[in-house]
Amino acid sequence: MSLDLAHDPVDVRPTTRIAAFFDVDNTLLPGSASELRFFRYLWRHDIVGWRETVRSVAHLLRHMPPVSYQPLRVRKLYLEGKSPEVLDDLAERFSRAHLIPALSRQALARLESHREAGHEVVLVTGSLENLILPLARHLGVETVIAARLVRDACGYTGHVYPPLPYGEGKRALIEAWSQARSIHLPSSYAYGDSPGDVALLEVVGNPLVVNPIRGMEQVAQRRNWSVIRWE
Numbered sequence: 453m454s455l456d457l458a459h460d461p462v463d464v465r466p467t468t469r470i471a472a473f474f475d476v477d478n479t480l481l482p483g484s485a486s487e488l489r490f491f492r493y494l495w496r497h498d499i500v501g502w503r504e505t506v507r508s509v510a511h512l513l514r515h516m517p518p519v520s521y522q523p524l525r526v527r528k529l530y531l532e533g534k535s536p537e538v539l540d541d542l543a544e545r546f547s548r549a550h551l552i553p554a555l556s557r558q559a560l561a562r563l564e565s566h567r568e569a570g571h572e573v574v575l576v577t578g579s580l581e582n583l584i585l586p587l588a589r590h591l592g593v594e595t596v597i598a599a600r601l602v603r604d605a606c607g608y609t610g611h612v613y614p615p616l617p618y619g620e621g622k623r624a625l626i627e628a629w630s631q632a633r634s635i636h637l638p639s640s641y642a643y644g645d646s647p648g649d650v651a652l653l654e655v656v657g658n659p660l661v662v663n664p665i666r667g668m669e670q671v672a673q674r675r676n677w678s679v680i681r682w683e
Contacts, residue, residue, distance in 0.1 A: 469634050470570075470635065470636060471571055471572040471630065471633075471635045472563070472566035472572070472573050472642070473574045473642040473656065474559070474642075475644040475649050475662075478645040478663050479682070480556060480559045480563075481551060481554055482663055486580075486584070489550060490546055491530065494542065528608075528612065529610045532610030533607050533610075535607050536607060539608065546583070547583050547584075551583065557682075557683075558682040562643075566641065572633065574596075575588055575593055575596045575598070576617055576625070577597070577599075578598070578622075579599060580598065581596065581598035581599060583598075584596050597625050597626070599616055619648050619650075619651055620651050622648075622652040623651035623652060626652060637655055637656050639658075640657060640658065641659075642656040642658070642659050645662050645665055646666050646668050647668060650671060653677065659675075660678050660680055661678065662679075662680050664679055
């Protein structure tokens with residue numbers, strides 16, 4: 453089932469606290485993952501190079517289940533030892549120059565319809581928090597659930613604080629946040645594009661699959677979830 457709900461009115465229930473949870477990569481931002489784009493940006497600016505790439509690939513090969521990038525999601529070896537001040541400044545500039553202009557117009561319209569309905573808008577993504585915060589400020593979104601980098605006296609360690617907002621980690625973080633905010637999840641909305649968003653979509657009463665990849669269209673068909681496409 454495929455339909456475009458970008459301009460449809462959003463249900464308003466004044467007595468119920470409702471949230472709209474938006475994945476970012478390939479949902480708000482169609483196309484390749486924001487972190488991959490940022491890696492290329494760091495490469496062009498000589499912040500990372502072959503040393504970091506070889507270490508990351510070796511780590512992936514040592515820990516990889518078949519067809520899984522999970523080891524690279526939870527360990528950012530290419531950022532190990534990098535200065536938070538330098539990296540965060542680069543992330544801010546990159547986000548403003550390359551991510552914000554790439555936001556989907558349909559996604560922005562849908563986000564605004566939730567805001568007008570009085571829903572709390574949340575960005576929830578496995579991407580790096582320092583990449584997503586500038587985007588969230590641009591959108592006027594106060595709540596961001598993203599991958600937070602661990603730092604020590606030497607800089608970023610390459611680790612992220614658990615749980616990673618991916619797969620079941622998204623569900624756990626959303627449920628904890630919703631309980632603290634008294635959000636009614638059966639009345640809430642979620643938008644995601646890939647199997648890593650299934651747990652997020654399952655937890656709300658109004659799941660929508662956006663720009664489906666990696667078999668997600670078949671998942672949506674089996675579960676009778678609506679599919680929408682944003683450019």
